[in-house]
Every structure is written in structure tokens, then in C-alpha cells.
Amino acid sequence: MKIFFLGDIVGKSGRIAINKNLKETIQDKNIDFVVVNGENAADQGVGITEEISNELFSLGVDVITTGNHVWDQKETTNHIERESRLLRPENLTSNSPGKGFGIFKTKKGFKVGVLNLMGNVFMKKCENVFETANKFLNKYKLKKDYDFLVVDFHGEITSEKMAMGHFFDGKATLLVGTHTHVPTNDCRILLNGTAYLTDAGMCGDYNSVIGMDKINSLNRFLKKESQKHYPAEGEGTLCGLIVECNISNGLANKVESFIKGGELNK
Secondary structure: OEEEEEOEEEHHHHHHHHHHHHHHHHHHOOOOEEEEEOOEOOOOOOOOOHHHHHHHHHOOOOEEEOOOOOOOOOOHHHHHHHOOOEOOOOOOOOOOOOOOEEEEEOOOOOEEEEEEEEOOOOOOOOOOHHHHHHHHHHHOOEOOOEOEEEEEEEOOOHHHHHHHHHHHOOOOOEEEEEOOOOOOOOOEEOOOOOEEEOOOOEEEOOOOEOOEOHHHHHHHHOOOOOOOOOEOOOOOEEEEEEEEEOOOOOOEEEEEEEEEOOHHHO
């Protein structure tokens, strides 16, 4: 049983890279379940649309997670109520549309829980993420409610992500960070068996500033004439990780970073 997780898809570049490579990777790596963070997948580099969600599902994605940009495309507030495979952070305010957790079946009949969380430090206001995680773990159990559990922690700072990794160690198959768009080099299995990576990076053009046009971004930093941020559209790199799961206990047997194409493979 293999789970494939891909970091934040950024604009057209990220979507084209997914379109070119995902089906082939699923086949070559014998992937059973695919989770992607799609909160930057729209053409503007923020939010996601129903059309893009459906395109990703047609390419082999099983679940889409999001983060602080989940509502940046207005249509999402309605679409997320209809589409259970599109998640928003669980610790958004309780009256938020959609859900932050779901249980999904693989083609082989395994149940995979997917939990979407968002950090509190330097992020949009949301409920205390550790309190939300604690309530979740008091309610749901690995190998009882689902065979495997994937946690996407969408956060700004490494310490918050690492702390959450240890909090879920032995209770989740995988905890992976998203949001910063830069892949970290600490992919590993924690002491109690949970696969962990501080940030999966992005699926997008790395000849950029975290996926956005580099010249425009530099002009903004230099306080020169500039436009609103917009995505770079060069060749995209796919970034994420693959977890080989232990069917008996639901934890990780093996985990490896995945980087393919674009600037990071040159």
C-alpha cells in the first residue's frame, strides 16, 4: 500500500506538471492513494475552482487539501459543500462550509483518513490547532476508524509543524507540512512509526519566488512599480513524498521524497 502526497499546486505551471506526470508516476510507483494540496491551483495562484478540482480528480487525485487561500475563489464556498473529496482546514471556525476530515476508500478497499489542519503562527485566524488535533485523536483511532491516516499541516513555521509531527507520532501514517512552497530535506519516519516531512514544497515553477513571478516579486520588495502577485509560468517541478504503508499497524514502513522535472531536477 503506497500513499503519494504532493505539495501546493501553484497556478498553470503546477497543473501542467500534474497533467504531464501524475498518471505515469501512479503507474510506475504502484501508487494506491493520492493526496494533493490544491489551495494555490487557480490561474491567479490563489484558491481553487470546481473545474480545476474535477480536472485533478480525473488525473488520479483522490483527495484535495487546502489552507489559508481556500476561499480566495468565491465559488469554492458552494462547491466544497457538494464535493467531499475537497477539504478545508479542520480548525477553521465551526460554521465554515465543508469539512476538514474525511474517510475515503482505495480501489483495494482500504480506508484512508485525511485530516487537514492549519497552523496558528503567522497565519489567518483559526481555532487552536493543537486543541483541534487533541479532540480529533480522542475521537478517531488508527486501525479502528481507518486503516491509514494522512495529516496535511498547512503552516508557516517549522517548529509548529515538527511539534505536530511528534504529537501524531504513532497515531498517523503520515504528517506532512505544506504552505511554504520550499521542500525540506528532513523526510523520515519518527520513533513511533509516523512518516514525516516539514514541508513537501510546491508543484510549480521554481524559477520564481515561491511560485510567483520573480521580477514582479523583486519589484515589490524593492518598493518599485509592481503588480499584484501572479504565478510564474515556466516548467513546473512536482514535489512531495511517497509512503510505503504497513497494512498490519497502519504506520509507515518506508518514506521517500519525490521531486520530478523543472528547475529542481537540473
